[in-house]
Each structure stands twice: as C-alpha cells, then as structure tokens.
Amino acid sequence: MAINESTARAYNDLVEINETGAKGYQEAAEGVSNPQLKSELAQFSQQRAQFASELKQHASQYGISPASESTIEGALTDAAAALHRGWINLKSAVTGQDDNAILGECETGDATALEAYEQALKAADLPAEAKSVIQQQHGQILATKNKITALKH
Template sequence: MDNERIVSMLNSLIEISRDGANGFRTCMDDADDEVLKTYFQNRAQSCEEAVRTLSAEVRRYGGNPETSGSAAGALHRTWVDLKTAMTSQDNLAVLEECERGEAAAVVAYENALREEMPGDLRALLDQQYEGTKRNHDRVRQLRDQARHGVKAI
C-alpha cells in the first residue's frame, strides 16, 4: 500500500473516530443517568485520543489529517437528539443509537485491517480496533440492561 492510500485510510478512521467522540458527547448530553454520562464522557475522550494518534500517523506518511467528522455522523447525532427528545431522554433510545454508531466504527476498522500496510501501523490499528470492539460490546451490554430495566453499572 502506498503512502497516499495509507493517508486516505487513516483519514477515514479519523472521521469515524471523530464521529465517535462527537456521538459519545451527544449521548452524554441526552442520557439522564449520571453513570452513563460519565461512561460516555470517558469514551469521548478515548476517541479523541485515537484521533490524535491517527493524525500523527497521517503526518508521518506525508498527509494532512482530516479535521472533521463525516456528514453521516452529523446526521446520526441529529437523529439521536431527535429520538431522545421524542422519548424524554430515554436511556434505552440513547444506547440503541450509540450502539449503531459503534457498530459502524467496528466495520470501518475491520475494512481498514483488510488492507496491506506496514507492521507497526497494523499493530496500532489492531490495538484501536480492539478498543472499538470493547466500546461496542459494552454499549450493547448497557443497552440490553436498559431493555430489562436494569440501571447502568
């Protein structure tokens, strides 16, 4: 894979990570449970760290890092706000939409990891992918708890 393709792939991951950070902040604002708010805030910070790391890699490969999220991510956040407004900030609605966003991030990392790339970059993306899967699995677990009326723990 040449540097131009690497930069393009990394910039796509920056977009999805930025979408994740913004999405977790939206969920934090829309949730009515303090434990969930804290969890979402922590995850937003984790996504921001991924953006910083990926941006450094883009520069290392001679590119300019993406500075915004995707249009789809912005639309998704608007949908989260609308849906939670209609359900009086229902934590289940927030978690369902958050899980959708995290599922998209998992797919983005899986697609990136199918590409040929230098070993050190693969190791970094593998590490971030594992974190993304953990986020997705935890959000899904919280969503399932909310469906059964169990408070977030």
C-alpha cells in the first residue's frame, strides 16, 4: 500500500510527541513529592513509551521508519517539546517542586499531544488500521489529561 507524505508525517510526529511525553512524565514523576502521584506519573510515562513503540510498529508495516525520517514539522514539534520539558524542570525548581504546578505542566503537555493527534487524524488517505490506533491512543491521552486535571484540583 502506498503511503502519502501526510500519513508518514502523522506517524513521525506522533512518535516524537509520545517519546517526548514519556520523558516529560518521567521528569514530572521525579519532581513531585507525593508517592502515589509519583507512581501515577511514572505509569503515564510508560504508557507514552508504549504508544511510541506501537506507532513505530504500525509505521514499519507501511515502510515508514519514524526514527530515521524527519520532517520540518517534526523538528518544530521536537523543539517545542524540548522547551516544554525545560518548563517542567524550571517550574519544579522555582516552585520548590510544587506538585500542582508540575501537574499543570503535564496538563499542558497533554493538550499539545491531543492537538497533534487531532492533526494526524486529518491526514489524507490515513489507513483504517492507523486511524483506529491513533483514535484509541487519543482517547487514552484525553482520559489521562482529564485525570491530571482532577488531581490538580
């Protein structure tokens, strides 16, 4: 099956978003003081790493290698994500590792991820199997974001 550029970009961007999310959640887990929250954030980190792995596996079925392909949009996404990770570090340092402030940064990261998923779902000629995986992951990220919002309050 021939895959167009927008589908390849969707896979590349989502893999990058999830790899960044895994790192961000790991940093957040290390920054919070509440042991239960630390555990939940670490689980979210593992979830994002699993999402990236799942997307890479699906991409390879279509001859896409997200680790080796790079797009301008992907590079911009990666730069924004690196900046976001920096904010988590900065925010935890400035606020004395305030759990609510860190949760706020996680919430922002998830909002960014959801936007990337919604953009990916608009890719022209997205294969049905890819669309299904992307929709499922989007739903789980939305559930995580809602949980983070609830924990924050």
